[in-house]
Amino acid sequence: MEGGSKEALELRIDELDALYQLTNVLYRSKSLSQILEAGLDAIVRVLGDRASILLFDEAGVMQFVAWRGLSDAYRNRLAGHTPWTPGQIDPDPIFVSDIRDTNEPDWIKQQILAEGIRGLAFIPLLTAGTVSGKFMSYYAEPHIFEESERNLALTIARQIGFSLEKLHAEEARRIAEEELRESEARFRVMAEEAPVMIWTSGTSGQCLYLNAMLREFWGVEELEDFDWAITMHPDDADAITAGMVAATQDRKQVDIEGRYRNAIGDYRILRTRARPRFSPNGEFLGMIGVNVDITERRRSDEQRELLLAELNHRVKNTLAVVQGIAHQTFRNGSAAPEARAAFEGRLLALSNAHSLLTHSNWENALLDRVAKDTFSNQGIDLSRVSIAGPKVELPARQALGLSLGLHELCTNAVKYGAFSNEDGRVEVRWRVNETVPKSICIVWTEAGGPPVTPPERQGFGSRLIKQVLSSDLDAEVSMSFEPTGLVCEIQAAIPIVEDSQ
């Protein structure tokens, strides 16, 4: 190409025009075939008059996808023939001036010559920097590829590659959007048909969505005509509204209970748990919540509490009757006053432990509470007592047993030990041993009482302490009469109730 000659200039202008046409069409192309056709148009206009475009298929085989002026036989024989592998990074194009001069296998040379081709160019098509195909330009005569032709070929390849890349990206986005739409539709069906009440609200707390169960609950047909505020029980409305407004304003979770009037006019207790919703870029959209109808549960809880209270009352009354009978039986001096007092004390200890358990629905009682009650029920000033240990919940049976055991220890201390003078003290300490199963060691230590001598015979008190504790608490009890005061160590293997969240 001689610079300056009129012919060369016209050629340049034609090339520029071809490139302009190519970019213009590619820019507006929506499909693979449009891209391929535009590419072929440009190639045959400025390079060889025959051309083809090949792309790797899913199996990694180079396949003809568009062509101009090639026979079926040629394409069938030479499909898959490529100097590059899929994913190869930025390989150099190959320009063959004459196929006769190459080292290609004979059958390939024969095939190419039979098609009337002597010169060829292999130009790689890159998407995202790696080879995804190539275009070929064919010449009937041997062809010297000038620098400008090579550049032209590469420019066309870049344009086609870029368009293919754009097409892939659009395709991927379309698929992602479709998947998102499907998953949203799936979620909508799930929320709609879920056997719980689900709703969403907007930024100012207005109702945006009620699922089928909630629409049925409130008898809502058109959301626009619905105001959930008017279904709240007048006594609960302020608390519910305050809770929801605060959660919406502060964008926080909320857990709130209240009564709402349903479609048939009954009030039901709904427990609402809601949390803020945000758009993907973090913008607050309102709340999403789940309501659970806890009316029945609440009712049965109340019934159970009522039954327990009634049971407790009857037991207490029966204990009072037993107390009365004992009183009548022993009234005429047939028993020592101390025996009567001891009996009454034990009865009261049993009754107190009973009350303690009733308060916790007969499930468990805090060790700390059991110990404190033992002292206060005997009128011991708690300033003379120190109680310390980790939080431990005792099952009902163990709590009852320990209550009786501590009562006896306390009675004993009042009669002979640390509480028999003005300044003796009692310390109750416990620790949990990490054995399997867990065990607990409770130590009762008296100090500051009168000097201690071991009793000569085992009284009912210490027998009760040992027997009750060892049977109810599955404990080993050791009592040692130290000169400073009684020390009672209770080693119990008990199913400790773990701190539940």
Added chain:
Amino acid sequence: MTTIAGKRILVVEDEAIIAAFVEDLLVELGASVVGPAYSVSQGLALASFSAIDVALLDVNVRNEAIAPIRDELRRRGIPIVFATGYGQDRSRDVTEGFIVVDKPYSKDRIARALHECLLSA
């Protein structure tokens, strides 16, 4: 507990054995017992017409409401101590504002409750 000595105390308690026990306890404390009444109607009659300084009422008398006796005593300005096996929470609607003593009784507890009640009356 000198305030209890010589006082006339109305006892309403449907269990005869408990009532007898309470009666003995109160006598030991130097008080005299009005009743004991074993039913609400009996108790109501005594509450209306007897000379009473203080009353000891069981919350549940044969499953009848104790309220009429309470209201009558309140009308006459007679202080009341309630006795219950329900624990404090359960019988609150009846006993709200009154001194409550837990069953089973102890002499101590009864004496303390009556004393407190008479002092605040």
